[in-house]
Amino acid sequence: MPSIFSYQSAEVDWCEGNFERSTVIAEYYNTISNVSFFVLSPALLYLNRQYRQQRALPMYIVSGLLFCVGIFSTYFHMTLSYVGQLLDELSILWTLAVAYSFWYPRIYFPRSFLSGLLQRLSGVTTVISTLMSFIKPAFNAYVLNCIAFHLLYLTWRELKKCNDKRVHRMAAVMVLWWVLAISSWISDRWLCGLWQAINFPYFHSFWHVLIAMSLLYCCPLVIYFDVSYEMPSFKPKLEYWPSDSWPVVVPYVALEEPHKQC
Numbered sequence: 035m036p037s038i039f040s041y042q043s044a045e046v047d048w049c050e051g052n053f054e055r056s057t058v059i060a061e062y063y064n065t066i067s068n069v070s071f072f073v074l075s076p077a078l079l080y081l082n083r084q085y086r087q088q089r090a091l092p093m094y095i096v097s098g099l100l101f102c103v104g105i106f107s108t109y110f111h112m113t114l115s116y117v118g119q120l121l122d123e124l125s126i127l128w129t130l131a132v133a134y135s136f137w138y139p140r141i142y143f144p145r146s147f148l149s150g151l152l153q154r155l156s157g158v159t160t161v162i163s164t165l166m167s168f169i170k171p172a173f174n175a176y177v178l179n180c181i182a183f184h185l186l187y188l189t190w191r192e193l194k195k196c197n198d199k200r201v202h203r204m205a206a207v208m209v210l211w212w213v214l215a216i217s218s219w220i221s222d223r224w225l226c227g228l229w230q231a232i233n234f235p236y237f238h239s240f241w242h243v244l245i246a247m248s249l250l251y252c253c254p255l256v257i258y259f260d261v262s263y264e265m266p267s268f269k270p271k272l273e274y275w276p277s278d279s280w281p282v283v284v285p286y287v288a289l290e291e292p293h294k295q296c
């Protein structure tokens with residue numbers, strides 16, 4: 035019986051051919067495309083540094099976890115091992131759980147004892163999903179993707195209350211990147227025969243880059259709403275690095291202090 039650490043012991047094998055470009059890296063492009071997560075984490079910390087100064091712990095923890103997602107995903111695609119698949123999925127699950135616990139808007143929590151109950155329920159759900167991933171990791175990946183629909187629903191609820199055109203534009207771009215990302219993920223899973231026939235089985239590596247792009251837009255949105263709700267002494271402003279007029283830009287949140295009256 036193969037060890038859970040051995041090459042190709044995972045339940046899933048992505049469309050890209052194995053060991054075609056290297057004898058040690060199973061899926062070469064799926065492995066190197068994880069560089070997106072290694073760029074994403076420091077970029078979030080650097081660009082949103084004003085917010086990071088106010089909320090250091092959540093920012094460092096979530097950026098660190100996103101970096102771990104990159105490490106485990108690299109290990110998974112390099113080995114296609116069962117342990118690699120578990121680490122890949124569990125790191126995503128726990129990053130989402132931690133991000134929700136830090137940033138889920140408190141106005142959506144029911145008051146009184148229900149609030150505590152809901153928190154415990156979320157904790158129990160995360161633990162059950164963790165156990166589930168040991169039993170059926172391939173199914174768990176679909177469950178994880180469904181969480182994006184809840185994020186879309188939350189974004190839509192927030193946008194209904196927000197008049198800032200820049201926020202609406204940012205949300206639209208985030209959704210666009212996510213649609214491209216999820217289409218790549220699904221087509222790699224479901225249409226592999228077709229992509230192999232035309233000799234282009236690389237859609238999972240596109241997924242890595244595209245989902246990192248959508249997170250690059252998702253994070254400033256989360257920060258924007260957190261500042262609006264939880265930091266009344268600041269006014270959040272969406273900005274683009276290096277400047278608005280450049281053709282390729284990266285969004286971030288600047289914090290403005292409203293003029294203090296003496």
Ligand SMILES: CCCCCCCC/C=C\CCCCCCCC(=O)N[C@@H](CO)[C@H](O)/C=C/CCCCCCCCCCCCC
Pocket residue numbers: 096103107110122126129130133137175176178179181182185186208209212241242245248249252253254256257
């Ligand atoms: C201020 C910051 C707050 C931001 C919170 C967001 C936290 C997001 C946490 C994790 C997302 C990482 C997803 C990348 C996965 C990369 C690894 C990978 O490719 N794994 C596959 C196997 O190689 C596996 O099959 C993938 C499973 C699906 C994961 C789906 C995760 C849902 C992420 C939701 C992203 C929202 C973006 C915007 C949505 C509108």
Ligand SMILES: [Ca+2]
Pocket residue numbers: 047048049050051052061
């Ligand atoms: Ca493969």
Ligand SMILES: [Zn+2]
Pocket residue numbers: 064107111238242
């Ligand atoms: Zn992957």
